[in-house]
Amino acid sequence: MSGAEDRYQRKIKTREELRELLGPRPRDLKVVMCHGTFDLVHPGHVRHLTYAKSRADVLVASLTSDAHIAKANYRPFVPQALRAMNLAALEDVDYVLVDERPTPLENIAFLEPDYFAKGYEYVDGGVHPRTTEEISVLETYGGEILFTPGDVVFSSSRFIEETPPAIGVEKLLALMQSEGLSFDSLRASLESCRGLRVHVLGDTIVDRYVYCTAIGSSTSKTPTLSVKLDEQVEFVGGAAIVARHLRAAHAEVSFSTVLGADEAGRFVRDRLEEAGVVVHAVTDRGRPTTIKSNFIAGNHRLLKVDQVDNLPISSRIVEELQETLAATEADVVVFSDFRHGIFGKESIPRLAESIPAGPLTVADSQVASRWGNILDFSEFDLITPNEKEARFSLGDQDSVVRPLALELYRRAQCQTLVLKLGNRGIITYRAATEDVRAFFTIDSFADTVVDSVGSGDALLAYTSLALRATGSTVTASILGSMAAGVAVEHDGNTPVTPEQVLEKLARVEKRALYT
Structure with missing residues (x-):
C-alpha cells in the first residue's frame, strides 16, 4: 500500500x-x-x-x-x-x-x-x-x-x-489488497498448479474453420452467396479443448469421452495424445463425432453447420464411463457438458456418483442453445456458467446480475460459482465468513478480442487448477480471468500456456504500477 x-x-x-x-x-x-x-x-x-x-x-x-x-x-x-x-x-x-x-x-x-x-x-x-x-x-x-x-x-x-x-486494474488491485495477494503470489500460485492430476469427462467437438473469399451472388435469380474456399483449419473443441488447456498448464490429464468411428474421431485422439493427454474414449459406431463448421469471409462469420447427434448415449456406454471415473485417480474431476449426448437427466446422477471421494469437482454446462441446465450439476465444488445459461436455468430474464448469481449459487448448492459475463468479466460467489465477503467481481482483461468462442474453456481450466492448488477463490478467479483474456486474443481453439498467462499478468502489473 x-x-x-x-x-x-x-x-x-x-x-x-x-x-x-x-x-x-x-x-x-x-x-x-x-x-x-x-x-x-x-x-x-x-x-x-x-x-x-x-x-x-x-x-x-x-x-x-x-x-x-x-x-x-x-x-x-x-x-x-x-x-x-x-x-x-x-x-x-x-x-x-x-x-x-x-x-x-x-x-x-x-x-x-x-x-x-x-x-x-x-x-x-x-x-x-x-x-x-x-x-x-x-x-x-x-x-x-x-x-x-x-x-x-x-x-x-x-x-x-x-x-x-476503464478501471479494471484499480478494481483488481483493491480486490488483491483485501485478500493479501500480490502479483508475485499470483505467479507462485500458477506454478503450484503443475503436476495436478485432472480427469475431464465430456462432449468432444471438432471445430472447423472454413476461410473463404466472398465472390457475390451465384445467380441473378436467387440470393445465394457464392464464396471461394481459401483454407480449412480444424481444432479440437468442446471438452477436448478443456483437456488441452489443462495439459498446456502442465497438469497430468486423463480425458473420457465418446467418439464416432470416423476420421474426426481419429483426429481428436491424435491431437490429444500428441499433447500428452491420456485418452479414454468409448467408440459409438452409431453416432458421428460432432463437427461444427464455421464459414468465415474476412472478419464475418457467414454460416455455421453442425454435424451432430444429440441423442443420449446408451446405458452400456454410461457404465463404461462410470468404470473409468471410478478407476482414475485425480485431484480434480471436470464435467464439461455441451449436451451432445453424454450428459442427461439419467446419466448425470450415475456419473456423479462414480466420482471417487477426494477430488475437487467441477461442472461447466454450455447449453444455452440446447436443452440442459447447470442446476443438473448440484453440490459440485465449482460451476462456471455464463449469464445466459444462468437465466435459462432459473427461468429469470428480469433480475439484475448480482441477485441472479446469488440465487443460482444457492440453488446449485455449490462451494464456488464463477458467473461469466462476457466482455464485462466475471462475478464470483463463495461461502461468506466474518472475514470473507460473499462475492466479488473481476473485469475482463482481453486487450483485443479476435474470437470470443472458447474463452470460457480456458477460464474453466485455469480456475479449476488454481482453486485446487491454493484453495483461494480470488486467486483462482484472477488466473482464470487472465487465461480467458489470452484465449480471446487468438482465432480458434488454441491451448493457453502458463507463459501466456504470465505475460498477461506482467502487462496488467505494468499498468497497475505505472512502470
Whole structure:
C-alpha cells in the first residue's frame, strides 16, 4: 500500500470506531452524515458533500455496501473498497463508513449525527417515503435533516451504462489488497498448479474453420452467396479443448469421452495424445463425432453447420464411463457438458456418483442453445456458467446480475460459482465468513478480442487448477480471468500456456504500477 493510500485508508472506519471517535451528544463539534452508493463520484456528489461539510465540523460519508445494491444491471460497477477509498481521498470528507445494512436507518440511530444530509431531489415535489423514515429516526434524539442544493444532478447509472470507465486494474488491485495477494503470489500460485492430476469427462467437438473469399451472388435469380474456399483449419473443441488447456498448464490429464468411428474421431485422439493427454474414449459406431463448421469471409462469420447427434448415449456406454471415473485417480474431476449426448437427466446422477471421494469437482454446462441446465450439476465444488445459461436455468430474464448469481449459487448448492459475463468479466460467489465477503467481481482483461468462442474453456481450466492448488477463490478467479483474456486474443481453439498467462499478468502489473 502506498503512503497516499495508507493516509486515505485511515479515514475508513467501522461504525463502532466512529461512535468512539465522535463521542456522545451533545458534542463540541457538529457532525453531518451523508449516505449513498457513490458508484462513480461525479460533480453532483462533490457539490452535495461540499455543501454538507459547510454546515458542520465533521463530515461522515456513508456508502451502501455491495451486497445491498440491486439497481441497474452489473452494479455496483466500483466495488465498495474502492468506492470508500474514492470518498476518503476527498479533502472535505473526514470519515468513511461502509454500511453493511440495506438502509442507513440503523447507523443514524447508532451514531446520532447532528445532521443527515440529502440531495434536493429527495424533497422536490414532496418528501420521499424513505426520507420520512430517516426524519423519524433523527427526531428520536434531536437530529435534523439537511437538504443540499440540487441544481446540478448527474446519473451514475447513465454514465456506467453508456460509457463504462476503464478501471479494471484499480478494481483488481483493491480486490488483491483485501485478500493479501500480490502479483508475485499470483505467479507462485500458477506454478503450484503443475503436476495436478485432472480427469475431464465430456462432449468432444471438432471445430472447423472454413476461410473463404466472398465472390457475390451465384445467380441473378436467387440470393445465394457464392464464396471461394481459401483454407480449412480444424481444432479440437468442446471438452477436448478443456483437456488441452489443462495439459498446456502442465497438469497430468486423463480425458473420457465418446467418439464416432470416423476420421474426426481419429483426429481428436491424435491431437490429444500428441499433447500428452491420456485418452479414454468409448467408440459409438452409431453416432458421428460432432463437427461444427464455421464459414468465415474476412472478419464475418457467414454460416455455421453442425454435424451432430444429440441423442443420449446408451446405458452400456454410461457404465463404461462410470468404470473409468471410478478407476482414475485425480485431484480434480471436470464435467464439461455441451449436451451432445453424454450428459442427461439419467446419466448425470450415475456419473456423479462414480466420482471417487477426494477430488475437487467441477461442472461447466454450455447449453444455452440446447436443452440442459447447470442446476443438473448440484453440490459440485465449482460451476462456471455464463449469464445466459444462468437465466435459462432459473427461468429469470428480469433480475439484475448480482441477485441472479446469488440465487443460482444457492440453488446449485455449490462451494464456488464463477458467473461469466462476457466482455464485462466475471462475478464470483463463495461461502461468506466474518472475514470473507460473499462475492466479488473481476473485469475482463482481453486487450483485443479476435474470437470470443472458447474463452470460457480456458477460464474453466485455469480456475479449476488454481482453486485446487491454493484453495483461494480470488486467486483462482484472477488466473482464470487472465487465461480467458489470452484465449480471446487468438482465432480458434488454441491451448493457453502458463507463459501466456504470465505475460498477461506482467502487462496488467505494468499498468497497475505505472512502470
